[in-house]
Amino acid sequence: MKTDSSHTPTDNHAIVIGAGLGGLSAAMRLGAKGYRVTVLDRLDRTGGRGSSITQDGHRFDLGPTIVTVPQVFEKLWADCGRDFGADVDLRPLDPFYEIRWPDGTKFEACSDDERMFAEVEKISPRDLKGYKRFLKDSHARYIVGFEGMVAKPMHRLWETIKVLPKFAQLRADRSIYGHAKARVKDEKLRMALSFHPLFIGGDPAHVTSMYALVAHLEKEYGVHYAMGGVQAIADAMAKVVRAQGGMIRHTAVVDEILIENGAATGVRMDDGSMIKASLVVSNADAGHTYNHLLRNHKKRRWTTQKLKKSRWSMGLYVWYFGTKGTAKNWPDLGHHTIVNGPRFTGLLHDIFMKGKLSDDMSLYIHRPSVTDPTAAPQGDDTFYVLSPVPHLGWNNSVDWGVEEPIYREKVAKVLEQHMPGFRDSVSTELVFTPETFRDRYLSPHGSGFSLEPRILQSAWFRPHNVSEEAKGLFLVGAGTHPGAGLPGVVSSAEVLAKLVPDMHVNAKEPRMAAE
Known part of the structure; x- marks a missing residue:
């Protein structure tokens, strides 16, 4: 298999830092490629920001609650030779959600065109035509921004440069709120069409209008809920990792990524112990990865100063x-x-x-x-x-x-x-x-979604999935390409799989992995 990585691992041991959805996705994909995977996580259960806490009989899903584009999970499971539907009970929601305003106005979102047209007309009949134009805009942006970029490596500048003409044609320089404003006159509808980037940490008044694609994602794929919460998805992922022979260690705090002769060689834990591997994948926040885990390594790109100048999500x-x-x-x-x-x-x-x-x-x-x-x-x-x-x-x-x-x-x-x-x-x-x-x-500034997804902090401008700092070092999760949100972090591991070579070294006997 041709890959975009010049690094060929000398053994089949890979370390994944963090058991969030991005890290677990990465572990599954590495396991499917023949790696012996160790996942190290500082929390006491899998899921990262998508984990849960049960208190007095109530399960609190701590992070993401909305599942869109379930196909990314289905593909992940299929690429590992498994059936997502057999492991996770996903329920479509109808309506997706309800939006309310102080004057009592309500707007229900769903996948049915006629019902959505009625919701728009209920608020502002004159804006129905503009809403229909917005839906067409959304589909065009979906083709370019989602199908064309989400699961594709973007660490080479040319990959971003070649889409710029299309971005210009689609007015990617305009904010998603600005685009909604150009299509509909009612302020409530402008909000309803543009608020979605808040779910991945972006300011609708400043992030690109390419995020109009979310309207098409919802319409085409629906909005779902996983019975048992997103925690149930994380637990199912962990079972796959263990079935592949991978190990997941909890309350295990990585303090440093070890670099020798320009290549990642493993990690040092907070107790001083070292774990060796020729492939290291960080699902920790990109800011924490570069500022702390690589603090003893001189950075080429994501220096402390560059991170200080970056814009972070709310x-x-x-x-x-x-x-x-x-x-x-x-x-x-x-x-x-x-x-x-x-x-x-x-x-x-x-x-x-x-x-x-x-x-x-x-x-x-x-x-x-x-x-x-x-x-x-x-x-x-x-x-x-x-x-x-x-x-x-x-x-x-x-x-x-x-x-x-x-x-x-x-x-x-x-x-x-x-x-x-x-x-x-x-x-x-x-x-x-x-x-x-x-x-x-360990989120810089306590931000909810790592770096804000502004246009100059996206694609090539975002921390790359393959790090410039060391051979054999990769990043997944919200702070890297393609960005935050469940489809984004799961897709970051699909990008990883395109960058990492298959491992043909004979694996050791699978270990019985423990939570």
């Missing part, structure tokens, strides 16, 4: 809570609800451009218990409420130790408008702030 305030005896309460509150504040672009400007924690907010409410009875005790509910907030890298950064209880009350006041009396039913709760993301996931 932070996240996430309130997880369980409520007792509320399964039949709030019948109009479904699985996914997006609650808008009084401002859209103004709030985005505060978060992404000023680093200001505003009094107003927009919220994403996840209520998995309406679909999945395993998420909560019988008759109870499990909730996950997310508010985008500034990351910790601003000069006026928030001290969340002081601010958290104050902000929680502000969130509660907004929630009371949609879930009257919910506070009286809360039986257990847990809060993540940007400080949690910094400490738990």
